[in-house]
Amino acid sequence: MPLALLALAIGAFGIGTTEFVIMGLLPQVAGDFGVSIPTAGLLVTGYALGVVIGAPLMTVLGTKVPRKRMLMLLMGLFILGNLLSAVAPSFSVMLIGRVVASLAHGAFFGIGSVVAAELVAPDKKAGAIAMMFTGLTVANVVGVPLGTLVGQSVGWRVTFAIVAGLGVIGLAGIAKLVPDLPKPEGVRLRHELAAFKNTQVLLAMAMTVLGFGGVFAAITYIAPMMTHVAGFADGSVTWLLVLFGLGMVGGNLVGGKFADRALMPMLYISLGALAVVLALFTVTAHNKIAAAVTIALIGALGFATVPPLQKRVLDQAHGAPTLASAVNIGAFNLGNALSAWLGGIVIAAGFGYTAPNWVGAVLAAAALVLAILSAALERRTSARGAVVAAGTPSEQRTAVHH
Numbered sequence: 001m002p003l004a005l006l007a008l009a010i011g012a013f014g015i016g017t018t019e020f021v022i023m024g025l026l027p028q029v030a031g032d033f034g035v036s037i038p039t040a041g042l043l044v045t046g047y048a049l050g051v052v053i054g055a056p057l058m059t060v061l062g063t064k065v066p067r068k069r070m071l072m073l074l075m076g077l078f079i080l081g082n083l084l085s086a087v088a089p090s091f092s093v094m095l096i097g098r099v100v101a102s103l104a105h106g107a108f109f110g111i112g113s114v115v116a117a118e119l120v121a122p123d124k125k126a127g128a129i130a131m132m133f134t135g136l137t138v139a140n141v142v143g144v145p146l147g148t149l150v151g152q153s154v155g156w157r158v159t160f161a162i163v164a165g166l167g168v169i170g171l172a173g174i175a176k177l178v179p180d181l182p183k184p185e186g187v188r189l190r191h192e193l194a195a196f197k198n199t200q201v202l203l204a205m206a207m208t209v210l211g212f213g214g215v216f217a218a219i220t221y222i223a224p225m226m227t228h229v230a231g232f233a234d235g236s237v238t239w240l241l242v243l244f245g246l247g248m249v250g251g252n253l254v255g256g257k258f259a260d261r262a263l264m265p266m267l268y269i270s271l272g273a274l275a276v277v278l279a280l281f282t283v284t285a286h287n288k289i290a291a292a293v294t295i296a297l298i299g300a301l302g303f304a305t306v307p308p309l310q311k312r313v314l315d316q317a318h319g320a321p322t323l324a325s326a327v328n329i330g331a332f333n334l335g336n337a338l339s340a341w342l343g344g345i346v347i348a349a350g351f352g353y354t355a356p357n358w359v360g361a362v363l364a365a366a367a368l369v370l371a372i373l374s375a376a377l378e379r380r381t382s383a384r385g386a387v388v389a390a391g392t393p394s395e396q397r398t399a400v401h402h
Contacts, residue, residue, distance in 0.1 A: 002119045005128060007173030008112045009135035011075055014166035015105055016139030017147055018082055019047060021163070022098070024148035024238065025156045032156070033091040040091075043098050048333045050099040055106025055330035059323045062107065063192065067115050067181045067322075071174050074104040074111070079167035086160035097160075106333070109133075110326025113310050115181055123260055125314070130256020130307040137252045137303060140245030145238055195317035195324040203374040204312040205324075205331045207367045211271055211309070213335030214278055214364030215302035217356045219244060220340040222295070225353040230291045240295055247299025255304035263308045263315075267371045270304040275364035277301060281357040305367075306332075339363060 022029070022043050030040035058077075062070040081101025088094035109132075116132045117125040143166075151159040195201050218225075226232040226240055251270075258266045277297050284290035310328060317324035342363075343356030 002128075004119055004174075004177040004179065005116055005131045007170065007177040008071075008116060008132040009138075010166070010173050011071070011078075011108060011170030012112070012132055012135030013139045013143055014135075014163055014170050015078060015108060016136035017143030017166065018078075018101055018160070018163045019105065020140060020144045021147035021151070021159060022047070024144065025151040025159065028151060028156045029091075029094070033094070035091050043095060045337070046095050047098045047102040047105075048337050050102030051105045051333040052330040052337075054103035055110060055326040056323060058103055058107035059110055059192075059326040062111070063322075067111055068174065068178050070111055071108065071115065071178065072171055074108045075167055075171040075174060077101070078104040078108070079164050079171065082160050082164035082167060086157045086164060106329040107326050109136075109329040111322055113314065113325045113329075114322050115178065117311070117314055118181060119179075126259035126263070126307045126311040127256045129310050129314075130252050130259075133252050133256075133303075133306055133310075134249065137245060137248040140248055140299075141242055142245075144245070145242055148238065192323035195321070196327075198316055200316040200374060200378065201313060201324055203370055203377075204309060204316060205328050207267070207271075207305075207312075207370045207374070208309050208328055208331040209335040209338065210363045210370065211274070211305050211335070211367035212302060212332045213339035214274055214360040214362075214367065215298055215339075216336040217339035217343045217360030217363060218278055218281055218298060219295075220336075221343055221347065221353060221356050225285055225356075226291060229285045229353050230288050232288060232291075240292060243292055243296045244299040247296035247301075248303040251300030251302065251304035252306055254300075256307035259308035259311055263311060264371065264375050266308045267305060267312075268368065270301050270308075271364055271368040271371060274298070274301040274305070275361045275368060278357050278361040278364055281360075282354045285354050285357070335363075 026040045026043070029043065030036060033040075058074065062073070065073070078101050081097050081099070081104070084097030084100060085094050086097075088097055112132050113129050116128040120128040147159045147163065150162065222240065222244075223234075223237045226237055227234055232240065255266060255270065277294060281291075281294050281298070284294045310325065313324050313328045314321045339356075339360065342359045346355035346359055347353060349355075
């Protein structure tokens with residue numbers, strides 16, 4: 001794997017840390033600014049919405065900019081947003097800082113996926129994408145727990161200053177290691193937008209929303225589930241999230257390796273197994289050891305879908321993949337927001353803290369159905385194309401017409 005992937009992974013590590021570390025620092029931030037915990041939660045919601053909006057916006061703005069330069073500009077935006085959060089004199093200013101940092105998120109992973117895929121041979125593209133996303137998964141194992149510890153020990157502002165420093169390292173690495181990859185000639189914004197007319201691209205994005213939504217339906221409510229149902233102490237939640245992060249790392253690497261060999265079968269297995277494990281979590285959540293194992297499995301199976309889903313979008317949006325790739329990153333966050341909302345509804349309805357696991361299982365199963373449908377449509381299109389290729393000119397025109 002090219003050394004340039006390390007630079008992309010460092011940037012992904014910083015982005016992953018700033019996205020998730022705020023969840024462990026909400027009480028400190030709320031206390032310093034004199035706001036309630038639900039109000040402080042807007043720092044999470046605002047970031048997620050910023051990713052959804054920023055992914056297509058920043059990618060469109062960067063259509064005429066070479067990809068390396070655009071990645072550097074995005075890291076600069078990330079650094080600015082985290083510095084603003086670190087020195088924010090008021091809650092509203094910090095919220096602005098969070099949104100500014102989030103605008104870089106989707107476009108960085110979207111453009112970074114395209115760059116990573118272009119750096120390697122065709123049969124190693126998913127592995128290269130997985131290598132970049134390793135930075136995001138490792139952030140949940142190392143960056144988030146350490147950032148939370150630092151924030152609780154010496155202040156949350158120090159955490160965001162350190163994250164900004166990670167951005168500087170990522171920026172320097174991209175400048176030094178990523179080769180100049182100009183935007184392909186002849187690819188314009190209308191070509192990028194045309195990818196969204198492709199049914200397969202839309203199906204892949206829907207799989208992303210539902211499949212990853214299944215993961216976060218359970219993980220969003222992991223703290224009350226583990227403390228009230230499994231009987232863990234409050235302080236144990238951090239280490240349970242580390243287990244989830246370790247699962248993410250392993251699943252991401254395995255997903256990238258096998259997606260290069262058999263992409264759709266990898267999706268069938270990971271989405272099907274994820275649906276089953278989430279359903280079983282309603283039972284295993286009542287036992288500490290079983291719950292811990294299940295959490296790691298959810299992380300592994302959930303992130304095993306990321307490289308194949310991202311590669312699926314790149315493959316289907318061939319010729320103009322940048323915008324579609326970035327929007328698919330936004331789809332991950334849309335799935336997070338959707339599943340968190342649905343999980344909250346079932347808890348509020350009185351079904352208990354394990355009820356979001358059933359929501360997650362249904363979402364993952366729906367993603368599996370879409371994967372099967374996508375493959376069936378692809379086979380049908382390929383068969384029709386083979387018939388056209390084998391027929392006479394008049395038969396070809398008739399087949400194309402129909």
